[in-house]
Amino acid sequence: MSRVVEHYGRAKGSLAGGVSSSTRLNRALGHPLYLAKGEGCRVWDLDGREYYDLCCSHGATLLGHGDPRITAAVQQALAAGACCSYENEVQAELAELLCQTIPSFERVRFTGSGTEATMHTIRLARAFTGRTKLLKIEGNFHGYHDQVMYSIGAPADKLGSESAPNAWPASSGMTPGLDKELILVPYDRTDLLVEAIRKHGHELAAVICEPVFYNAGCIIPTKEFMQAMRDETRRAGVLLIYDEIQSAFRMAPGGAQEYFGITPDLSTVGKAVGGGYPLSVFGGRADVMQRLMPDGDCQHSGTYNGHPVIVAAALAALKIYRSPGFYEHIRQTAEHLYGGMNNIFAERGIPGKVRGLGARFGIYMGVEGEPHSYRDAVKHNRKLMLEFIAASIARGVYFHDYGGGACHHGFCAAMTPADVDAALGRIDEAVQTLKV
Ligand SMILES: Cc1ncc(COP(=O)(O)O)c(C=O)c1O
Numbered sequence: 263m264s265r266v267v268e269h270y271g272r273a274k275g276s277l278a279g280g281v282s283s284s285t286r287l288n289r290a291l292g293h294p295l296y297l298a299k300g301e302g303c304r305v306w307d308l309d310g311r312e313y314y315d316l317c318c319s320h321g322a323t324l325l326g327h328g329d330p331r332i333t334a335a336v337q338q339a340l341a342a343g344a345c346c347s348y349e350n351e352v353q354a355e356l357a358e359l360l361c362q363t364i365p366s367f368e369r370v371r372f373t374g375s376g377t378e379a380t381m382h383t384i385r386l387a388r389a390f391t392g393r394t395k396l397l398k399i400e401g402n403f404h405g406y407h408d409q410v411m412y413s414i415g416a417p418a419d420k421l422g423s424e425s426a427p428n429a430w431p432a433s434s435g436m437t438p439g440l441d442k443e444l445i446l447v448p449y450d451r452t453d454l455l456v457e458a459i460r461k462h463g464h465e466l467a468a469v470i471c472e473p474v475f476y477n478a479g480c481i482i483p484t485k486e487f488m489q490a491m492r493d494e495t496r497r498a499g500v501l502l503i504y505d506e507i508q509s510a511f512r513m514a515p516g517g518a519q520e521y522f523g524i525t526p527d528l529s530t531v532g533k534a535v536g537g538g539y540p541l542s543v544f545g546g547r548a549d550v551m552q553r554l555m556p557d558g559d560c561q562h563s564g565t566y567n568g569h570p571v572i573v574a575a576a577l578a579a580l581k582i583y584r585s586p587g588f589y590e591h592i593r594q595t596a597e598h599l600y601g602g603m604n605n606i607f608a609e610r611g612i613p614g615k616v617r618g619l620g621a622r623f624g625i626y627m628g629v630e631g632e633p634h635s636y637r638d639a640v641k642h643n644r645k646l647m648l649e650f651i652a653a654s655i656a657r658g659v660y661f662h663d664y665g666g667g668a669c670h671h672g673f674c675a676a677m678t679p680a681d682v683d684a685a686l687g688r689i690d691e692a693v694q695t696l697k698v
């Protein structure tokens with residue numbers, strides 16, 4: 263028996279489900295991937311099998327595993343005693359650099375996870391506006407707290423109509439009634455978005471969205487949709503929140519807001535911001551952020567917020583993202599990898615297509631036309647997707663399956679053109695085993 267499978271059995275005896283996080287089970291494999299080590303764009307499992315990592319820690323390791331520049335920064339912070347739950351100089355240094363990098367950031371606060379970041383941002387929006395409702399885009403994912411755990415991963419037959427999407431709860435045990443605080447609109451439907459903001463503006467604290475919909479693979483909205491969202495929220499005095507936990511640093515140092523040239527009132531950034539260490543950030547307009555205690559009356563606190571080891575890792579990562587040529591390398595690698603995969607699918611007669619922006623991408627199996635919304639992405643050929651992922655993993659390319667519709671994958675900056683060619687070779691071998 264492989265050590266990975268054996269370890270799964272052992273882990274299940276003490277860790278619920280054998281995992282620290284539910285989505286770590288890869289259904290294409292039938293078990294989680296248990297790693298022994300990682301270096302750059304590759305990881306090795308407990309059996310010593312090597313994989314090109316096209317999951318990249320769900321987006322956290324944009325620089326790859328064990329980047330020596332991040333490791334050095336972490337070691338320096340450790341050597342200084344890692345004094346947690348105190349302020350030191352690096353927190354303000356990181357905050358300053360973030361404010362120079364992310365267009366909407368005038369003031370920031372640190373949290374551990376993306377879930378906490380969106381939770382605090384939504385509370386702050388309610389405190390500032392004195393309103394309670396939230397307009398959420400159908401299928402957009404904002405973490406695991408009860409207020410936003412609706413209408414994500416919903417089966418196609420549970421969606422309801424486009425003009426009145428169902429608030430499908432994505433977990434049992436959620437506080438009853440929170441769905442009453444949500445207005446749902448499908449992605450990229452400017453007409454329905456404008457109608458909803460005009461109708462509900464007076465009771466909306468905020469509109470929250472994924473400015474690039476990576477949680478349905480990679481759907482880039484029209485500029486018209488994003489501009490209407492900005493104009494209508496401003497007109498109605500509703501705060502606009504970009505959840506850039508996934509999209510931050512993915513295609514530009516300033517994330518999707520820099521890419522679209524549209525500045526929201528508040529934003530959350532996560533994953534890549536910590537350079538592989540657990541940091542998320544929320545921030546935005548100074549007048550809104552001033553409502554946070556101790557200056558204001560809205561609570562945001564946490565023992566581990568701004569932990570000096572994590573902040574040191576983030577500062578090192580941010581300096582790398584801001585360095586010349588970083589995004590040119592990401593752009594070239596993206597073109598090489600996504601173009602190569604699309605060619606393989608076309609040449610081998612597989613009804614798949616890759617859509618990506620920057621270092622993250624979606625694979626759409628059996629989806630006709632261009633995907634514009636969660637509704638399009640959920641109608642994919644899941645069986646073929648799981649077969650593709652299993653065949654790729656068997657040949658040394660790791661894709662993660664999160665369950666549900668088309669999901670996001672990604673590469674890291676440590677990937678060289680030779681690595682992309684090698685990964686494409688393995689993917690081509692995998693694709694030739696698929697039966698369509
Ligand atoms: C857009 C978005 N928001 C929030 C989250 C939640 O972040 P975390 O898993 O760090 O709590 C995620 C995680 O995938 C995400 O993609």
